[in-house]
Amino acid sequence: MFTKWWTGNSSPSWRKPVTALLVSTTLLLSSGCSLLPKEQEEEALPSINPPKLSKKPEYTVKTETLESKVRGSGRLMALQEEKLFFSEDMTSKRISAILVKNGDTVEKGQPVAELDLSDMESDLKRKKLQTRKDELTMIETLRKADEMTPEQIEQAKIDFELKREELTKLETQVSKAKLLAPFSGTIVTVTAKKGDTVKSDESVATLADLNELTVAASISADDAKKVAVGMEVQVDINSAGQHKGKVKQLPNPQAAGNNNNGGYPWGGQDAKQESIDQYLVVQLDEFPKGLNRGTPLSVTIVTQRKENATTIPLAALRSYSGRNYVQVVDSQGNKKEVDVEIGQQTSTDVEIVKGLTAGQKVVGR
Numbered sequence: 001m002f003t004k005w006w007t008g009n010s011s012p013s014w015r016k017p018v019t020a021l022l023v024s025t026t027l028l029l030s031s032g033c034s035l036l037p038k039e040q041e042e043e044a045l046p047s048i049n050p051p052k053l054s055k056k057p058e059y060t061v062k063t064e065t066l067e068s069k070v071r072g073s074g075r076l077m078a079l080q081e082e083k084l085f086f087s088e089d090m091t092s093k094r095i096s097a098i099l100v101k102n103g104d105t106v107e108k109g110q111p112v113a114e115l116d117l118s119d120m121e122s123d124l125k126r127k128k129l130q131t132r133k134d135e136l137t138m139i140e141t142l143r144k145a146d147e148m149t150p151e152q153i154e155q156a157k158i159d160f161e162l163k164r165e166e167l168t169k170l171e172t173q174v175s176k177a178k179l180l181a182p183f184s185g186t187i188v189t190v191t192a193k194k195g196d197t198v199k200s201d202e203s204v205a206t207l208a209d210l211n212e213l214t215v216a217a218s219i220s221a222d223d224a225k226k227v228a229v230g231m232e233v234q235v236d237i238n239s240a241g242q243h244k245g246k247v248k249q250l251p252n253p254q255a256a257g258n259n260n261n262g263g264y265p266w267g268g269q270d271a272k273q274e275s276i277d278q279y280l281v282v283q284l285d286e287f288p289k290g291l292n293r294g295t296p297l298s299v300t301i302v303t304q305r306k307e308n309a310t311t312i313p314l315a316a317l318r319s320y321s322g323r324n325y326v327q328v329v330d331s332q333g334n335k336k337e338v339d340v341e342i343g344q345q346t347s348t349d350v351e352i353v354k355g356l357t358a359g360q361k362v363v364g365r
Contacts, residue, residue: 056363056364056365057315057363057364058329058361058362058363058364059312059313059315059316059361059362059363059364060359060360060361061310061311061312061352061356061357061358061359061360061361061362062310062311062312062358063308063309063310063311063358064308064309064311065305065306065307065308065309066305066306066309066311066344066346066349066351067302067304067305067306067346068226068302068303068304068305068344068345068346069300069301069302069303069346070219070220070223070226070227070300070301070303071219071223071298071299071300071301072217072218072219072220072223072280072298072299072301073217073218073296073297073298073299074215074216074217074218074279074280074296074297074298074299075216075293075294075295075296075297076213076214076215076216076237076291076292076293076294076295076297077208077213077214077216077276077279077293077294078185078208078209078210078212078213078214078276078293079209079212079213079214079276080183080185080208080209080212080276081185081188081206081207081208081209081275081276081293082182082183082206082207082208082275083203083205083206084112084113084179084181084182084203084204084205084206084207085179085200085202085203085204086113086115086176086179086198086204087176088200089173089176090115090173090176090177090198091198091199091200092197092198093115093116093117093177093197093198094115094116094195094196094197094198095113095114095115095116095192095193095194095195095196095197095198095204096114096115096116096194097113097114097194098112098113098190098192098193098194098204098205099111099112099113099114100112100113100187100190100205101187101190102187102188102189102190103186103187103188104186104187105184105185105186105187106181106184106185106186106187106207107181107184108181108182108183108184109180109181110180110181111178111179111180111181112179112180112181112187112204112205112207113178113179113192113204113205114177114178114179115176115177115178115198117173117174117177123170127166127167127170128167130163131163131164131167134160134163134164135160137160138156138157138160141153141156179204181207182207183207183209184209185207185208185209185210186207186208186209186210187205187206187207188206188207188208188210188293188294189205189206190204190205191203191204191205191206192204192205208293210293213287213291213293214248214276214281214282214283215233215235215237215245215281215282215283215284215297215299216276216279216280216281216282217279217280217282217297217298217299218251218279218280219251219280219299219301221253224250224251224280226303227247227250227280227301227303228247228250229246229247229248229249229250230246230247231246231247231301231302231303232244232245232246232301232302233245233246233247233282233299233300233301233302234299234300234302235282235284235297235298235299236297236298236299236300237288237291237295237297238295238296238297239291239295240288240291240295241288243284243285243286243288244284244285245282245283245284245285246282246283246285247280247281247282247301248281248282248283249276249277249279249280249281250280251277251278251279251280252277252278280299282299304344306343306344306351309343309344309351310351310352310353310356310357310358311349311350311351311352312326312349312350312352312356312362313348313349313350313364314345314347314348314349314350315364315365316362316363316364316365317340317342317350318365323339324339324340324341324342325337325338325339325340326338326340326355326356326362326363327362327363328356328360328361328362328363329361329362329363330361335363338355338356339355340352340353340354340355340356341353341354341355
């Protein structure tokens with residue numbers, strides 16, 4: 001009987017396959033980690049700062065001169081200036097001659113244009129002859145008055161006067177064939193030509209006295225209610241700078257008529273008869289030399305002025321149900337509501353009559 005010892009070189013045959021299996025499994029497990037997809041890295045989110053609350057603007061209560069103004073635009077016009085038209089009953093007639101041109105100087109009563117009234121002139125000649133014949137007949141009738149009744153004599157007189165009236169009417173119409181200058185001046189524009197048909201709303205020419213020019217401006221109907229004669233005006237004339245003056249004349253609504261734009265001069269049927277009465281007229285303290293009629297300009301009229309007024313911007317005034325108030329902020333930043341009494345207002349500022357003093361801080365809306 002004996003004992004068999006296992007040695008390192010005498011391992012059984014089954015151990016080799018098992019060892020190989022273990023090695024393969026280990027390699028497979030170790031390589032399996034590399035075959036799995038990598039875990040996605042977590043995205044770094046930016047830090048979000050809470051929004052800052054906007055701070056409302058603060059304004060300092062001021063003491064200053066407060067002025068209310070109205071503005072308008074216009075041009076230099078002659079104090080005596082008029083568009084020339086043929087009379088209404090001459091419409092549809094043709095112009096036979098234009099007797100002036102731009103820049104011509106004309107005298108009062110001088111013909112400016114003529115109409116073709118050859119047909120009416122022929123009728124006028126016949127009417128005159130017929131009237132002369134009627135006069136002779138009337139003389140003969142009066143000689144035989146003792147053979148006629150009073151009614152017959154009266155009827156004869158009436159018939160004769162009616163015929164004379166027709167002649168007078170025709171003579172008046174023919175006289176309107178010539179368009180005459182209503183005053184002495186200069187023809188500044190000619191808008192019609194020979195052969196044109198007369199229309200009631202189209203002028204033939206414009207006549208102006210260029211010896212005396214003035215500032216004429218258009219303003220709105222609402223602004224006209226705020227303006228009075230004598231108010232200070234600043235006039236900005238193209239190419240001539242700024243000049244001071246005063247309101248000399250207000251626009252006349254009756255002369256201007258009426259339209260839909262609410263301004264002066266107004267349009268409508270009367271607009272064709274343009275005149276200086278339709279404009280606000282300004283008298284300059286010193287009229288610049290070398291300017292021509294038609295030079296464009298703008299005017300600024302001071303309608304109200306208050307010295308040493310306590311003011312705040314309109315943006316700081318709050319109103320609710322007839323109450324006017326502001327938010328006043330103190331040096332520690334504390335706010336409180338204060339009722340105020342307001343006075344004059346402009347497009348940007350408002351006068352505080354009661355409730356605030358200069359130097360205080362108010363908060364805007």
